[in-house]
Amino acid sequence: MTAAGGWRQADRGPRLKRKKRGGGGGSRELSMVDDVEFTSYYGRPIIKPPVWKSPEVPLYLFLGGAAGSSAILSALGEFTKRPTLAKAAQILAGGGALGSVGLLIVDLGRPERFLHMLRVFKPTSPLSVGSYILSPFSALTVGAAGLHVLGWFPRLRKLAAVGAGALGGPMTTYTAVLIANTAVPSWHAAGEQLPFVFAGSGMAAGGGMTMAFSPVAEAGPARKMAVAGAAIELAAMHQVENGHGIVSEPYHEGRPGLLLKIAKACTVSGAALTLLTGRKRVGAVLAGALLAAGSALTRFGVFEAGMVSAKDPKYTVVPQRERLAARQNGHAPTVTR
C-alpha cells in the first residue's frame, strides 16, 4: 500500500520480498502466504518482545506441564494398587513443581518480591491466576512426595495427592494462556489451540517420564497417557503451525522451526517406541526420554517463535491491516485476531 498523498517511506521503501533462508535443505517448502508489502518505522518492532529469559521460562513451561499430568497419574495410582507408579509420579510432580517455582523466582529478577504476586487476585491476569494454581500445587506435590519418600502418614499423603491431582489439569494448561494473553502475534493468534498443545505435551512428558521410572507391569496407564498426549500434541501443534496465516510462519521458519521439527521427530519416535517396546525396561526408558525431549523442545520452539513474531513488525502490521480491510469491506477477517 502506498502511503496516502503519493508519498512513500524514504529510508527503504516498502519491503517487497521476504528474505529467503539459506539454500540448504533438500525440500523446498512452499511458502504459506504471499510475500507481503508493508511499511514500518525503519523496520523497528512495534511491540516490545517479552523480557522473559530463554532457558528459564521455556523450562518452567515444560516442568509445569510434566508435573501437572504426573500429579494426576499419581493420584490415580494411589487408589488403583500401583504403589511404585504413584511414588514415581509423585516424586516427578514434586520435583517439577519445585523446579518451576525456582525458575519463576529466578526469572522475576527481584526474588524477595515474589510475595507481591499474592497481594491481589486478578482474573484478568493469567500470571496472578497461575500463582494461585502453582503455589498450592507445589505445596501439595512436594508434601506428598516428601511423605512418600519418608513413608509417613499414608492417609495424609493420599489426601495431598488428590488435591494435587485436582490442580494438575489447570497446572498443565494455564501457562498456555499466560503466553497467549500478550500482544505477541504468533502466541495471541493461537490462544485457543496452545492450551491443547500444552495439555498434550504435558501428558507426553509426564506419562513418558513416569513410565521410564516405573516397573513395566504397573506403567500401563502412563504408557497410554504418553501416547495419547503425544497424538494430541502433534494434532494441536499442526493447527498452530498452519491455521493462522502469516503469524504461523515463525513456527516453521528459522530456529524455532528447526526446534519444532526436532521436537516432532522426538515425539513421534517416542510414541512409536512406547507402542513397540514400552513393555520392556530399556524401551520404556528410551521412549520416555524421547517424549520428554519432544515436549521440552516444543516449549522452546513455541517460545522462540513468539519472540521472532514480536521482533518483526511485519507480524504486527500485516494481520492488523488485513483485519482493518476486512472490517471496511464488511466481511469476516481472513486473519483471526
Next chain:
Amino acid sequence: MTISSASPAWTGRDPEHRLYGPLPDVQGESGYDGDHPARVGFFTDTSVCIGCKACEVACKEWNTLPMDDSHGRRDALGLSGMSYDNTGQLGANSWRHVAFIEQSRTVDLPMPTFGRPGGDRTGSGPSPAAGAEQDDALARAQASVLNAEALSEFDPQTTQSGTDKQIRWLMSSDVCKHCTHAGCLDVCPTGALVRTEFGTVVVQGDICNGCGYCVPACPYGVIETRKDDGRAFKCTMCYDRLTDGLMPACATACPTQSIQFGNLDELQARADARLATLQSQGVESARLYGRDEDDGVGGNGAFFLLLDEPEVYGLPPDPVVTTRDLPAMWRAAAKGAAMVVGVAVTAVLASWRRK
C-alpha cells in the same frame, strides 16, 4: 489479599464492555467515587510538530530518567542511523519519543487532464469524459498538486524552496496511550499498575516485582523494564504535576502546541475541529489515531493527529487490548485441563480391564 478491581471486567458494573469497548466513566469503573476529576489526556497534533525534542528533554528532566542510547543501553551514546532519531523508541527511560520520517516524493507531475500512466491518485482514471466531470477531475487533481502549498500556509514542516519539494518530513512525538482498556494494567499480577483519579495509568514502583508481564501485553510496545533494575517504567502523564494542578512537562515545553494537554472530551472536540480544518484545506492524508472509542482498546487517553498510516510512525494499525480474547483462552484452557484428567482416567480404566 483483595480481589482486584483494576479492570472493570469483574466489577459487573458495565456488562456490555467488560474487557473492551467504550467506557464513559473510566475512573468510576476503577472504583473512584462520583466526584473524581475529569479524565485528562494528550492530543498530539503531529502536523505542527517541528521535531525539536523539547518534550523528550523536558520529560527526562522532570522525571529524572537515566540516559539510554538508541539500542536501549544505559549511559551510552549511540547513533541509530535513523535520520535525526537517536532515541529510537519509547522505553523504560524514554517516556516521550520523537519519530522522524523523511519521505521522498514519488513522481507526481501536475497533469490535470490526463493522469500519469498507471498511478492516478484521484482514482477516476484518464478517460476524457463529459465537461462537468472533467472539471471535477481537474479540480481534484489541482487540489492534490496544491497540497504542498496549502500545507505551507500553516505547516512549518514544508517549505517552498525547490529541492524540499521532493521531501516531506513527518515528525511525531509518541507517548504512552493511557488506554481505556490497558493491557498492562489488566495483566499486572501484583496490582502495581493502577488507574489514577485522572483516568491515567501509572506504575507503583514499590509494588512492581519485575515479572515483566506488562511488557508484551502492551499492544503499542510502550512499557518496558529497566535492565539493571528489573522493574517496569513508563509515562505517568506527570501524575505528580497533575496532583498539583500543573500540566505535564512535555506539554508545557512544547513550543508549537503540538502536544496539547487537557480534559479528554475537550481535546477530542478540538481534534475533530482540527481534522476538519485540515481536510477542508486538502490534506487528505490527515487522520486521528486513538480517538475512536470503539477501537480495540476503547480509545486512548493520549491520541494523535497523523499525516500518514500509523505504521509509518511505528504505531500498530489496529491495536486490540490483549485481554479481549482472554475468556475464550480460559475456556480452551479449562477444556484442555479436563481433557488431561479424562485421558488419565481413561488410561487407568483401560489398563484395569486388561488385567
